[in-house]
Amino acid sequence: MPGSGDDVASEAARKVMREFEKNGQSVDAALVTWSPETLRKILTEDLPDAQVIVVSNREPYIHNENKKGDVELVVPASGLVSALEPITRACAGTWIAYGGGSADHLVVDGDDRLQVPPGNPSYTLRRVWLTDEQYQGYYLGFANEGLWPLCHIAFTRPIFRDSDWEAYEAVNRKFADTVVAEARNEWPIVLVQDYHFALLPRMIRERLPEAIVITFWHIPWPNSEVFSICPWRERILDGLLGSSIIGFHTQFHANNFTESVDRFMESRIERADAAVSYGGQTTLVHAYPISIEWPVELLKALPSVEESRQHIRERFGIPADAKLSVGVERLDYTKGILDRFHALEELFIRHPETIGQVVFLQIAAPSRGTLPAYKQLHEECQRFAEELNERYGNETYRPVVLVAEHHSQKDVYEIYRAADICLVTSLHDGMNLVAKEFVASRDDEQGVLLLSTFAGASRELLEALIVNPYDAAMMSEVMLQALTMGPDEQRERMRRMREIVRDNNVYRWAGSMLLDAARLRKRGELDRVTALSERPANTNGDNVVSIFERKQAAGYR
Structure with a gap:
């Protein structure tokens, strides 16, 4: 197993960098013990004096006012937040996000800033205030009624309105x-997150041309034919191509983006370099599979697996002799919740001996409940769960427990630890971190993961039972396989998946992008030195170069 510590982290980063220069890929990244120290070393040695700014819609800490008038802190259960928060801590950066909590404005300073995490501050949270009208149009409207269904193959029609745009x-x-306003100089590293900010990279580039802008698109990117539906497709692509680097979870989605650019924009596609040349600027388009922070401290704070099983079963009224299957996600039509219900019914029809032997616990956190598609989904899930319970349950047994x-x-981790089976059967997903969280939670090396072939995580977690969520019959047979899988096979599969999630953690995801940024910055500095040396001479025989330009080209910051 690789060593740890500052020297190892530094040498590991250099190894990755050398491999990057050769292939454009971090082939040696598996040799690195990726940690906060690794990121700090990359910043110190390869990106000296770099200011890291993260931009997302969702904030990592929310302050709400309760009924008593007291301020309560809420840490949102968000995959994006759980991935980015440890990165921002490690980089001592600034996180810019929408301040949506009812008491958010009460706890910031005069510049709308707040030092976080509470009790052990390591970075700055800068809140941005939006009117109800702005939030309705930008977030609920264009982002989630337009771009979200456009990018997910879930057969929900996108809605585009001029006012939302x-x-x-x-x-x-x-x-x-x-x-x-938050940038301390002209060359920050700005990490723009997700489909809420497709126009932001170009806007930053116009104001801070020396910035390294890394945009990560957390959801799928559709093929060019589907993308052509968007009335503002060229504006979206132009905005994103203001980025220095655009990242996706999978190479498939990166290829779809490149094909969209090739179809709709006057550009040159550099396929060998995985880059797009547009408007005199080159943008790298790479795949960076996101992951989680390996939850060492969280696992220490949790009850044992047996205690978790007992507690969860008592809490939700699950019989001691029934196998527990769980699903954990937002209540969203892309997650395939109804399809799991269909598969469970198919299991009961095909294998009636399983009735009474399995309970499906679905945790479905309410999400975007004001939108019609989400209201309808909630009602359908409740109705279907009630029908299954009425058809196959009795006074002491409910086959479906739906908790919205x-x-x-x-x-959530306690629920993972209590489960015999975890179903991650998204109809379409960029990555899906629930799959990786479930694997990380199982230090007993037991449990079975059913994973959709349409989730990015299926490209990494090959030891999961891979399913097509649209095929209820196939899903039911795989569920039976999971229910009857022995402990030795569970251990063999889970051990390999845990190695993958532990080694390919969130610090590797961020480190790969920062190493790309370092390579771009070095290349830019070399280009400036070359350009300055080729300047025409003045009448005194000296190159017409200011002292500031010489210092900047030489890397003095």
């Missing part, structure tokens, strides 16, 4: 203003 553009501009509530990370 105008709000989306205005909010992106507002965040660009905030990035510029938010749960803390600790509660």
